[in-house]
Amino acid sequence: MSSTTVEPGTTAPGPKTNRIGLTVVEYKGGKTTLCAGCGHNAISERIIEAMFEMGVEPEFVIKPSGIGCSSKTPAYFLSRSHSFNAVHGRMPSVATGALLANRKLVCIGVSGDGDTASIGIGQFVHLMRRNLPIIYIIEDNGVYGLTKGQFSATADLGSKLKTGVVNDLPPIDTCALAIQLGATLVGRSFSGDKKQLSAMLKAAIAHKGTVMLDVVSPCVTFNDHEGSTKSYKYVKEHEETLQDVSFVPHFEDINVEYDPGSTVAVTMHDGSRLHLRKLEEDYDPTDKIRAITRLTEAHDKGEVLTGVFYVNPEAPNFLDMLNVVEQPLATLPDSMTRPGKEVLDACMEELR
Amino acid sequence: MATTDVVPRGSTGGTGQKRIVNDMSIQVATVNGSGSQSSNTVLLRSIFQMGVPVSGKNMFPSNIAGLPTWYTIRANKNGYIGRKKEIDFLVAMNPETAVEDTMSLAAGASVLYDEPLQLHKLRDDLIFYSVPYDKIVAQVCAEAKLRKLVKNMVYVGVVACLLTIDMAEVEKAIRKQFAKKVKAANLNLAAAQAGFEYAKANLQKRGAFYIERMDKTAGKIIIDGNSAAALGCMFAGCTVVTWYPITPSSSLVETMIEYMKEYRIGADGKATFAIVQAEDELAAIGMVIGAGWAGARSMTATAGPGISLMSEFAGLAYYVEVPGVIWDIQRVGPSTGLPTRTSQGDILSTAILSHGDTKHIMLIPASVEECFAMATDAFNLAEQFQTLVFVMSDLDLGMNNWMSDPFQYPTTPIQRGKVLSKEDLDELGGFARYKDVDGDGIGYRTLPGTPHPAAAYFARGSGHNEKALYSERADDFENNMERLNRKFETARSFVPRPEITKGNNAKIGIIAYGTSHWGITESRDQLRDEYQMETDYLRLRAYPFTREVHEFIEQHERIYVVEQNRDAQMLSLLKLDLKPELITRLRSIAHITGLPLDARSITDELTSMEGK
Numbered sequence: 001m002s003s004t005t006v007e008p009g010t011t012a013p014g015p016k017t018n019r020i021g022l023t024v025v026e027y028k029g030g031k032t033t034l035c036a037g038c039g040h041n042a043i044s045e046r047i048i049e050a051m052f053e054m055g056v057e058p059e060f061v062i063k064p065s066g067i068g069c070s071s072k073t074p075a076y077f078l079s080r081s082h083s084f085n086a087v088h089g090r091m092p093s094v095a096t097g098a099l100l101a102n103r104k105l106v107c108i109g110v111s112g113d114g115d116t117a118s119i120g121i122g123q124f125v126h127l128m129r130r131n132l133p134i135i136y137i138i139e140d141n142g143v144y145g146l147t148k149g150q151f152s153a154t155a156d157l158g159s160k161l162k163t164g165v166v167n168d169l170p171p172i173d174t175c176a177l178a179i180q181l182g183a184t185l186v187g188r189s190f191s192g193d194k195k196q197l198s199a200m201l202k203a204a205i206a207h208k209g210t211v212m213l214d215v216v217s218p219c220v221t222f223n224d225h226e227g228s229t230k231s232y233k234y235v236k237e238h239e240e241t242l243q244d245v246s247f248v249p250h251f252e253d254i255n256v257e258y259d260p261g262s263t264v265a266v267t268m269h270d271g272s273r274l275h276l277r278k279l280e281e282d283y284d285p286t287d288k289i290r291a292i293t294r295l296t297e298a299h300d301k302g303e304v305l306t307g308v309f310y311v312n313p314e315a316p317n318f319l320d321m322l323n324v325v326e327q328p329l330a331t332l333p334d335s336m337t338r339p340g341k342e343v344l345d346a347c348m349e350e351l352r
Numbered sequence: 353m354a355t356t357d358v359v360p361r362g363s364t365g366g367t368g369q370k371r372i373v374n375d376m377s378i379q380v381a382t383v384n385g386s387g388s389q390s391s392n393t394v395l396l397r398s399i400f401q402m403g404v405p406v407s408g409k410n411m412f413p414s415n416i417a418g419l420p421t422w423y424t425i426r427a428n429k430n431g432y433i434g435r436k437k438e439i440d441f442l443v444a445m446n447p448e449t450a451v452e453d454t455m456s457l458a459a460g461a462s463v464l465y466d467e468p469l470q471l472h473k474l475r476d477d478l479i480f481y482s483v484p485y486d487k488i489v490a491q492v493c494a495e496a497k498l499r500k501l502v503k504n505m506v507y508v509g510v511v512a513c514l515l516t517i518d519m520a521e522v523e524k525a526i527r528k529q530f531a532k533k534v535k536a537a538n539l540n541l542a543a544a545q546a547g548f549e550y551a552k553a554n555l556q557k558r559g560a561f562y563i564e565r566m567d568k569t570a571g572k573i574i575i576d577g578n579s580a581a582a583l584g585c586m587f588a589g590c591t592v593v594t595w596y597p598i599t600p601s602s603s604l605v606e607t608m609i610e611y612m613k614e615y616r617i618g619a620d621g622k623a624t625f626a627i628v629q630a631e632d633e634l635a636a637i638g639m640v641i642g643a644g645w646a647g648a649r650s651m652t653a654t655a656g657p658g659i660s661l662m663s664e665f666a667g668l669a670y671y672v673e674v675p676g677v678i679w680d681i682q683r684v685g686p687s688t689g690l691p692t693r694t695s696q697g698d699i700l701s702t703a704i705l706s707h708g709d710t711k712h713i714m715l716i717p718a719s720v721e722e723c724f725a726m727a728t729d730a731f732n733l734a735e736q737f738q739t740l741v742f743v744m745s746d747l748d749l750g751m752n753n754w755m756s757d758p759f760q761y762p763t764t765p766i767q768r769g770k771v772l773s774k775e776d777l778d779e780l781g782g783f784a785r786y787k788d789v790d791g792d793g794i795g796y797r798t799l800p801g802t803p804h805p806a807a808a809y810f811a812r813g814s815g816h817n818e819k820a821l822y823s824e825r826a827d828d829f830e831n832n833m834e835r836l837n838r839k840f841e842t843a844r845s846f847v848p849r850p851e852i853t854k855g856n857n858a859k860i861g862i863i864a865y866g867t868s869h870w871g872i873t874e875s876r877d878q879l880r881d882e883y884q885m886e887t888d889y890l891r892l893r894a895y896p897f898t899r900e901v902h903e904f905i906e907q908h909e910r911i912y913v914v915e916q917n918r919d920a921q922m923l924s925l926l927k928l929d930l931k932p933e934l935i936t937r938l939r940s941i942a943h944i945t946g947l948p949l950d951a952r953s954i955t956d957e958l959t960s961m962e963g964k
Binding site (some may be wrong): 026057058059060062064074075079080081082083084085086087090092093094095096097098099100101102104105122123126319322323324325326328329330331332334336337338339341343344347348351352 | 571572573574575583586587588589590591592594611615616618620621622623624625626628630631632634635636637638639640641642643644645646647648649650664665668672758759761762765766798799800801802803804805807808809810811812813822
């Protein structure tokens with residue numbers, strides 16, 4: 001893993017600053033109002049670190065979210081970034097619109113398993129198809145927290161609620177779905193795996209396309225008991241990691257040695273490098289079919305499989321396909337958005 | 353057949369009848385998918401080119417091929433371009449509807465029919481002309497599979513002959529219609545000429561109707577409302593369009609795509625716009641709102657079912673205070689049945705669309721010119737008031753061809769509303785997103801990507817304070833709701849004012865809006881000429897209602913609110929606004945046939961309610 005800051009020439013003590021001269025405090029948000037021990041808080045911490053370490057300008061980040069405990073979290077990180085708490089299950093469309101208006105924005109969309117896989121599945125699948133440059137995070141606890149503990153569509157077969165109700169329907173694997181539909185960086189992590197999640201978030205920031213990260217994030221209040229497959233205990237006991245994930249940002253001139261036989265090195269859009277040291281011999285994260293097969297096997301074996309399942313930094317993204325000007329559409333001058341009188345005259349002449 | 357086969361046995365069609373010039377309605381009954389749209393457009397244009405005011409109404413099924421469709425062309429020297437109820441000249445091409453179409457005509461009307469239909473046997477009080485289309489078309493069109501399409505151009509020639517439309521104008525119209533396809537133009541022209549020659553040689557004109565040259569269309573254009581709206585949006589500086597196909601709104605965006613591709617690509621080959629076909633209306637409105645929040649001039653176009661789906665998001669936009677423009681091309685109700693028929697049925701639900709207390713600005717165009725001009729108004733109001741603006745068009749306006757003066761280049765500047773820049777924030781040090789600084793209820797906003805540490809705010813629904821911080825406090829909620837109300841009150845002075853036309857000391861007032869205007873204009877003349885009844889007329893152009901609306905109601909004893917829905921939706925909105933003693937002055941004239949509103953229906957209803 002790379003070091004967190006690069007600041008040549010400074011020796012005076014003081015808070016660490018990143019490559020654009022900001023301290024980590026400037027990436028923080030409001031005080032969390034989620035339950036103590038909620039996995040979501042750990043994810044917010046990792047987002048703060050990743051944005052800080054990557055030196056992203058917070059004023060150019062947007063944080064759309066849907067509805068639910070997960071979707072409250074944008075209030076707890078990056079208070080210098082615009083947020084939009086949308087309606088339930090419909091964050092993807094708001095995010096899409098915002099990026100159409102201003103393609104220079106870095107978009108981190110936060111959703112939950114209910115917000116994505118149940119009410120939001122329609123917008124989710126179409127978002128994945130477009131390869132819009134967005135980081136889509138599912139804070140996945142398999143349960144509706146804000147309405148006090150109903151199953152969501154990512155709950156595993158046989159998983160038990162606190163009330164004793166057993167889930168008898170198969171889960172939707174959002175990662176398999178995302179890969180099949182066209183997302184170009186797809187992985188699963190665990191809110192408790194600081195190193196892996198941090199590397200994956202930084203790779204997400206470096207990627208120019210749809211990133212879909214499903215982060216298993218236990219709900220300490222409604223889904224952390226015996227019989228749950230999304231509890232801290234269950235995840236720790238059943239986690240299978242595909243690769244050892246590390247990330248080297250483009251602005252760090254560090255030559256990391258790696259063995260091409262055991263490590264897949266991916267050069268990201270901005271020149272950063274994602275290193276995936278294989279823990280499973282034959283896994284190839286550029287092979288969609290293999291990825292989906294491996295995810296299906298994981299369900300059959302009861303594994304919580306984590307890692308980068310699929311990556312393709314080359315695929316054209318939605319904004320490039322639309323051939324939109326480089327400047328944000330939002331602030332184009334009138335001279336570029338209102339054609340002259342001669343154009344209207346020509347149009348009228350055709351209609352005579 | 354022999355010419356004399358079709359000599360009417362009744363008394364109405366004979367010679368010596370008075371000539372009726374430039375005042376008639378022609379109805380063409382065909383099967384959809386048979387290419388009749390081109391023929392009808394040619395017929396319409398030929399009359400238009402002769403200087404005669406004309407309008408065309410397409411009544412089509414929700415189907416691609418094989419169901420009945422009717423196209424009505426009205427030529428009127430006085431410039432009445434609303435639908436006329438009575439048909440003077442029927443072109444019966446569809447075997448399925450020919451009998452019923454013929455039976456429903458008033459005595460004295462003419463019927464031009466395809467020979468095998470033998471319609472002349474049905475009645476003896478009509479004028480019949482029979483044409484063997486298949487024989488004629490076989491002579492001009494060698495390719496059998498094209499005959500079905502060309503057959504309809506034959507009736508254009510026959511009608512031209514029978515109504516004295518100049519064939520040179522028909523040729524010109526055909527050349528325009530098939531501008532890019534010379535071969536098709538030649539084939540269609542041959543068919544029209546064959547029809548004309550056949551009629552000239554075989555049919556004896558007996559009807560009273562004639563088209564003669566006049567000069568009332570010089571310089572005018574023909575366009576449908578959706579295309580006019582598309583142009584308007586392009587000149588309004590629209591940058592993001594997200595949509596989901598739905599009749600009758602699809603052509604608005606499809607036309608806009610064509611215009612934008614032609615005129616809004618920069619020198620570097622890059623688009624100054626983004627148009628995205630969304631997966632449904634929920635996503636279309638979500639994208640509009642996301643784009644509006646981030647600073648684009650964003651829009652969608654839809655119809656009633658889409659409006660229903662957009663309901664939740666519309667409420668969110670109201671509370672977050674995000675601009676966006678929604679074109680509602682109104683049509684008849686849910687699911688299958690009459691989605692291709694016109695209506696003003698979304699007025700009430702759109703005014704208060706969503707849950708909780710919401711109110712939306714609506715603009716209501718009555719003409720293609722207003723479709724064009726109100727596009728700029730809509731985007732400006734949306735950004736000035738940081739709210740959604742609904743433009744309530746309808747199928748009649750949106751999809752039918754209308755004659756119009758050429759559109760004026762917009763003189764209104766593009767207004768972006770209260771947006772704080774980095775420099776503003778440098779000066780102010782910070783801002784409170786929802787604070788009523790100016791007393792008009794409208795706060796200042798910032799756009800994502802504004803490079804200032806104090807620029808960001810958290811956009812969320814009902815629970816926030818002036819600083820956009822999360823709040824469930826009663827006073828924060830109440831203050832915010834009252835400010836939103838103040839904002840809506842401010843809008844009353846900014847929305848387009850109604851158009852008022854006075855009669856002579858009238859005690860009766862008429863209030864109407866949108867496409868009802870064309871029927872009202874003609875009906876008021878009928879009321880004056882036939883019943884010596886004077887009326888004043890106020891045409892609403894926006895919601896919320898402006899001061900003039902209240903004054904107008906105060907000035908009249910009885911007010912007839914004419915609308916194309918069952919439940920007197922606009923009248924209901926007026927009731928919410930009026931002093932209680934004025935409410936009893938309102939009476940409803942409702943039109944719910946799915947057909948464009950005609951003058952005669954209004955005149956009959958109004959006079960009956962007046963006890964005449």
